[in-house]
Amino acid sequence: MIVVRGKKISELSRAGLAEHLAPYEGVTIDVGTGDGAFAYRYAQRQPARFVIGLDPVREAMREYSAKAAGKPARGGLPNVLYVVASVEQPPAELHAIADELYVNLPWGSMMRGVILGDPVVLEGLASLARDGGRLRVVVNMRIFDDPVPIEARDLPEPTPAYARGTLAPAYDRAGLRITEARAFAGDEMAELATTWAKRLSHRRAPPSLLIEAVADGHE
Ligand SMILES: C[S@@+](CC[C@H](N)C(=O)[O-])C[C@H]1O[C@@H](n2cnc3c(N)ncnc32)[C@H](O)[C@@H]1O
Known part of the structure; x- marks a missing residue:
């Protein structure tokens, strides 16, 4: 599946995703996340959960995905990812x-x-x-x-x-x-x-x- 981090996109496999998810007690997906602000804040408030923002519009998620991928002191969060996809064609990895x-x-x-x-x-x-x-x-x-x-x-x-x-x-x-x-x-x-x-x-x-x-x- 395609993951966005600011201006960059990359592929993430099910095994790669499993590594991200392993430390967490639950997974939340915000479908049609838009700019991803809700997913970001939810991840901040629920550090024991892993949160995935999903939206087909990659550019909309640029700001929050860049922030989440940054250093912790600048708002980086380990427990949120943004995925480019529509609900009609959900990635098999999810x-x-x-x-x-x-x-x-x-x-x-x-x-x-x-x-x-x-x-x-x-x-x-x-x-x-x-x-x-x-x-x-x-x-x-x-x-x-x-x-x-x-x-x-x-x-x-x-x-x-x-x-x-x-x-x-x-x-x-x-x-x-x-x-x-x-x-x-x-x-x-x-x-x-x-x-x-x-x-x-x-x-x-x-x-x-x-x-x-x-x-x-x-x-
Ligand atoms: C009005 S915005 C709401 C965004 C965000 N949930 C919020 O409350 O700020 C609607 C969102 O639905 C997304 N959307 C529309 N059709 C979609 C689909 N088929 N699959 C996933 N997301 C979709 C749009 O790209 C857009 O980001």
């Missing part, structure tokens, strides 16, 4: 390694996938999780306010009832059992503190949906 998955404020094909219950996106997410791994998705519902952007015009509004009724079977088929679907509160958004959570909360936090699921196991 298969079944995470006991925690985050999808924070997705956009593009990942947003469509989690809202429509698209099997390719959901199976991609599920493939990253160990048995019993936990998935936490936060979807911005403000985009369904007028004027709805083109990307969301044909999407159903993802209410908690829609998630429990319509999405649950699709998530189930992908091996993800929904355990919670509810409105995500403004103070929770403030605590989430991703770059987009802050950007979208400029005046007030956007109404949002939280979906939590547990990975039910691989074939």
